[in-house]
Amino acid sequence: MAVCAAIIGKDNSSKFFVTLNPDEELHFQYKVLSSLDIIEDKLATGTKGGADTKELYLGMLLSLETYKIYGYVTNTKIKFVIVVDSTNVVLRDNEIRSMFRKIHSEFADIVSNPFYIPGEPIISKNFTTSMKNIMTGTV
Amino acid sequence: MQASTVQSDSDIPQELCVKPLALVGVSGLDVVNNAVHKSIWETFSGNRRIERAPVLFKILGNAQEFPIVKPRRTSYDWYIPKGILKKNWMNKHLYEIPAVIVIFYDLDWNDPQWNEKMMECASRVQSMRAALEGRNTRLTIVLMQNSPPLPQGEDSLAAEKAAALCSSCDIHSQSLFVLPHGDHLQGYAVRLENAFYEYAQVYYQNEAKHIKSHKEHLNKNSHQYLFVRHQFKIAFLSEMRQDNHTAHKHYTNAYNNLLDIRIVDTNALEIRTIAGFINYKLCRLLFVLNLPRDAISQFKSHIERFKARxxxxxxxxxxxxxxxxxxxxxxxxxxxxxxxxxxxxxxxxxxxxxxxxxxxxxxxxxxxxxxxxxxxxxxxxxxxQGANNMEFYGQRPWRPGKLTADPPxxxxxxxxxxxxxxxxxxxxxxxxxxxxxxxxxxxxxxxxxxxxxxxxxxxxxxxxxxxNDYGKALTLYTHMLTDFRNEQWWDILSRILEKAILCAYLTANVQDYVALALEILGANIKTPLNEKRRIYENLMRILKKLIPFGDPKLSQEILQNAIIHWQPVFTDKRFNLTLDMYNMIASVSVKARFTKKTYEVNQNVILEIFIRSTCPFPLTLTKVSVTLTLQNQNLEYTVPDLDEYSFNFHKDEVKKYVIEFLADCKDINKDIHIHSVNIFMGNLEDCHLNLKYPPFVEVNRNHPELCHFKLNSDVLDFDNVQLITQATVVPRESKLKVEFRHNNPALLGEWYEIEAIVTNEELHDIVDLKIEVWIEEEIANVELSLQPSDKEKKLNLVLNNSQTLQSGEEIATNFFVRSNLVCKCNIQSKLTYVLNGDKRILSIKTEKLPLVVVEPFEVSTKYLSILMDEIDKFYVDEEFGIMSYVKFTSPWPIIIEDTSLDYLFPVIPAEKNQSSQIAGKMFNKDEIAAELRLANCNKANIKSTNVGNYTIKWRREGGHGASTTLNVIGLTCDWLAVGLKLIVPAHGFVRTPMIVEYRFENRSHELIRLDLSMEASESFMFSGRKQFSISLLPVSTRTLQYNLTPLYTGSVVLPRLGLTISESSENGPPVIRQDQLNSLIYRTLPTHVYVMPQLRGEANLPETLKSSENVAVIG
Structure with missing residues (x-):
């Protein structure tokens, strides 16, 4: 079970942010923002090598005292970030990977929505619900 | 108070942090009074770089005391340790007990008072040894000598005396050193130092061994502390002799032993403290040993273990x-x-x-x-009491050394x-x-x-x-705003703003307070509405020069303090504040643009200003102005205040203001930039805000084009306003009419006349009219002139014309152009003038005239033999005809004024009269004029002979005369030894005899013999030699005459002449070949002659051979 998930745009602005505990949102925003540094760095060094590596999953970005942060970047440089409690040992790399894949497909659906303008923050009840479901593993 | 004096237990003590170095005690150096001693000491102690041995030197006094040696314990059975690590132990070994003591002594081998001095030295050694009280410290002597040493083994005196000294001091011979303090002091010092360091290493190793030997006496129950202590000591001593691997091993042992100790309330602090120490040493060593991963994992497990305790x-x-x-x-x-x-x-x-x-x-x-x-x-x-003088690390001062688990x-x-x-x-x-x-x-x-x-x-x-350092907090907060703004993390930004505005309030920083308030009131900021309302009201208060209200959440005391800060802010009569809104996303946003990129000088420059307020509460502006820059010069225009509501804004309202002004004539071709838009709030007289906006704010946005899809209630569509922030002042569009009259196309080489007709269709008169014309692409072969002559040709021309032109008036002026190249080009014209209206306005009109240049005619030439057959070769002294054809291609009729051919040697004319045959004729398109000239070539030439220049003087009908000269290239020219010519009357009459004459010419310097035959012909009776061998003398002409009587009328065939080279001619190269003879005959002898019917009456007969002359006539 993830405690927080975020979608960050190409310009590094927050497009969607959800936490299981809404009181901690600001706190998690800082954490996610910190992990962006690492994503940026990985992207900067990663592009030097292979022209386009098919691997979108970046793996664990940060392992803090209390949380682990994982990252995923789409081809269009949209970043997905998941924060997991460090005490959670159930979630393995594979589960995180599949979580990201589900988020990616949800995101693709949102972008396909003609009423959504790419680049704007995502405000959709439906999307929030499905994101929460992905986080809690109920899908 | 106590606070500063009590050392915190969590601190790492100084002695633990320093890099342990072997301690070498130095005695016998008087650094204060003796310069030599001082320089020796400085050589040793100063300049301790990494490559020097890891040794610490310490000066010992003459009466040095060392820590007392504790009595040796034979058994640890009854010994209960009171703590783990003694506070003084590390210090003692680092700084107090030297591993090596060096006694410096001034003594040369040849010292006159050798014996006395030796005794004194021995006594010094003795007293030092006594002071050490049986410690294993190594004693060494360094003799400081003036004279440089001799090579070893040569100085028998030295060896002897050294042995004596060693024995009297009771030291090993290897502990005696000599230091010549003349040259190379540094080098000697380094060598000595390394020797000391070696001894020190031995000393520390022995000490460590000694501690290790205690181990067998210890038992696990009562001596757990000692296990830790001993391992720590061994590790520390290993470190002192720079054996990091061993040190690491023993520190690890010590740490593990420490973990074995059961932790109770009374020893918790001590164990934690010591664990911290050992961990410190371990991590540091691991980094030194280049094992950073191990260091990090050691640290992590250490923290993991003690975090919960x-x-x-x-x-x-x-x-x-x-x-x-x-x-x-x-x-x-x-x-x-x-x-x-x-x-x-x-x-x-x-x-x-x-x-x-x-x-x-x-x-x-x-x-x-x-x-x-x-x-x-x-x-x-x-x-x-006595916290700093505790015996052990990490113990409570009120119960030192208490080990029992008894409740305290x-x-x-x-x-x-x-x-x-x-x-x-x-x-x-x-x-x-x-x-x-x-x-x-x-x-x-x-x-x-x-x-x-x-x-x-x-x-x-x-x-x-x-x-409570609000000033610094505010500075930090405000510095962070830009980055968060750029990355659009609004939640975080909102929080920073809220905090920052509190700080701004508490420090009475009006500037920041207002800026922050304006930003907080914007739509992006997620601050609750009631909070926004409070800030809005405060902003309004500031505009009325009233102190804003503080956040009710703050304590009364802090608020009062803040109010004290605020009071002086508004004491000045005028309170004006200018804020630079660059880089801010405030509640009022501004965009300004020009309506187009260029403005003509007589048009109004139109500037649109869009202002949007996203503040949830109404805002009122007092003035809006815009600053433009125009070449280092600033212009300011104010939006006219139309009515009292025009500057009132409600939430999400967008208003557009238009500023119009007339650009100045002198600013033509200069750019106008929008520098800033200034918005004023409050009372302009004594308290106002001046918000200085850039013409637009760069928004970090991915797909600006997609914004058009956004549902937008505002009509003006603020987000999608396309910005033009720069405009150019251009000259006004001219209403002059320019017309060019000319007969296109122009012909190559002629002065082509173009007439420009300018009509003033402006409403006003114009003055200072100047017309310039030039060729657009600068073709050098195209020339312009005011006259149809070569005298004034130019590439850039100013036309002659009257400079003033009344409204409706028309002027005409002309100019000439000549092209020496067939081409298409453009003639540009530029009319500059001043419109003399209400205001003098400089105007410019440009016009382009395309021009096509074509050839007027083409000239071709043919060469003919005298029989009018085309030839491919000239022969020396043989006449030939030059036929010039002029084919007219110009669409305009052309009058040929004259033609002439200027021959060039060796070609000379064969006629005396050389007048043109086509002069004065007019030709239309596609007509061909031809004229024939006869010429002779005087010299053989294998290359094509240059015949001469053919000049045609011509003009178009009604145009100006032009002359075209072409070079005429002829054919190659051969020389023949024999020339042949037939002279025959133009026509004969039936049955009336006529004379024909064959002339043979030998041009060579040799005799030529030819066999001649004359074939019989049906059409003639003739007299003369029928078969004849003819000898031609060098450079002579011979003539054969024949009398012919034609029998038929019409064009009849003449008797054919045959020539062959005589067989009897001399050997040697023939001067002429048979084929040449044949072609000569073919070329020069006419084959036919016209014979007319006999004339009635007395005809004027052509000349016949008189019988008397008929010497050569054959019957």
Missing amino acids: IGFHELTFEHYAWLSKQYSVFGDIFDEAVKLGLPAVQTQHPGIYYQQAAQYCTQRKKLCHELCTTVATYPQPDPL DPHLESSGIQALQYLEKQVNHSSLIITLYGLAISQYKMYRCPRTRRYLVLQMADEYYDS
């Missing part, structure tokens, strides 16, 4: 202080390793540890607030806790935290983590805020 609840802050210290110290050693070349990465660098240290320190502060607020007094008697005295215990709490309360936590954040921030900056760094800066700012 909080100890006394009342003293939890101590635990966090310790944790914080552990992290910050680890950060220090990590950083130190990085500085020595260890590569660190973004996810693993010292900053992470500093950050964690800061966080633990924050917890410490929090706990301190929780636990220590009630403590008001320091307990008496002082339970911390509760009263003493609580007063001790109270004292510690009291001291904790005095600590300035914030400064500690801020320092740690500072360290972390610089590290994160180094490892390319701008966002994490920003987060830390915010935490630092929070800490400043908590420590």
